[in-house]
């Protein structure tokens with residue numbers, strides 16, 4: 001049973017989708033004002049694993065990742081480059097896609113541009129105005145009145161580290177006193193400037209605030225709320241606090257129940273920022289490291305923990321990956337057709353799946369891949385049949401993490417399902433033992449008898465075949 005840490009309840013909880021075998025995922029995407037960096041890579045690689053995990057389990061995954069293509073920073077950068085906003089954002093979207101493609105990520109089902117959903121945004125703001133949860137301020141902006149959302153601030157608990165527990169109860173009061181209502185619609189202030197983009201609305205020319213975009217797009221694709229709403233931890237406050245307040249105020253059930261946040265990347269205890277000149281772009285990383293090394297490195301820290309970025313650790317991941325590849329290169333695994341399951345495979349698969357089921361514990365999953373490669377190496381030349389199957393398992397499990405994707409191999413059997421089906425597993429183990437017996441490979445046949453014995457399964461050998469009983 002999969003358990004995920006839910007930022008909304010601050011607990012690890014059993015995860016269940018709302019609709020049978022359908023997983024709806026919304027991840028806050030990139031604001032395209034600059035090149036994507038290692039923080040983006042970490043977040044999107046993690047959600048790529050979430051998608052792969054559910055796909056492997058035969059779920060239909062609907063994955064929406066928005067692109068913010070209008071924003072103050074984009075306008076500033078476009079001005080700096082003396083380009084129109086549209087031209088600049090189009091160019092940066094191309095660059096973003098180039099970078100994310102270089103990470104071998106599965107494409108989202110939908111990648112909506114904010115500027116194509118202005119109608120939906122206006123519709124949502126209007127409804128919030130009708131409900132008197134939003135109001136038009138003196139300067140013409142439409143603002144969300146946080147005092148109308150009684151739990152405002154509780155979701156992110158953004159100040160929980162600074163104050164004692166009693167303060168958590170007082171967070172909503174704190175915010176209401178502060179009067180920090182946030183913008184839903186920004187009215188055009190200056191004279192019409194050709195270089196800026198504005199849309200018509202019932203409240204005059206303007207453009208949407210950042211938070212309302214995600215609420216409106218979420219409602220468009222998932223009117224009953226997505227199963228998981230995710231993003232980087234830096235979005236928890238104010239972005240997700242505000243999104244949640246808007247969505248619930250708009251329509252109670254239009255908000256996700258599970259909120260999942262990926263930890264920050266830090267450098268020597270400081271945040272990644274332009275002013276500190278410590279931004280590491282995906283482009284830089286891909287120039288010096290393969291995608292498998294990069295993924296292995298990022299996934300070796302649990303997604304919720306802050307990751308202290310150190311190039312020396314990246315190099316040690318590179319060394320581990322080289323060792324795993326040196327094992328893989330010993331085999332020609334493309335022709336394996338997967339008909340039986342060995343006890344060793346089952347052991348590794350179970351450990352691996354348990355790690356992922358425990359709030360996507362990828363550091364453990366990565367270490368299992370490495371252990372498996374070392375185990376294969378220790379077997380080298382001893383049992384070619386088993387070795388090949390284990391190599392296949394290594395690749396297969398690696399694929400869960402989006403690693404070893406360059407190896408194309410035929411999945412002739414759903415290894416995972418069959419591994420969970422113990423009857424199937426025992427039957428196949430027995431078949432394999434019979435095969436060994438027919439070939440007079442008595443040692444190998446005895447090995448299996450012993451393994452089955454440990455599982456409290458006893459074998460009754462007849463002249464031609466074996467039967468088993470519990």
Ligand SMILES: [Zn+2]
Nearest residue numbers: 028029214239
């Ligand atoms: Zn968002």
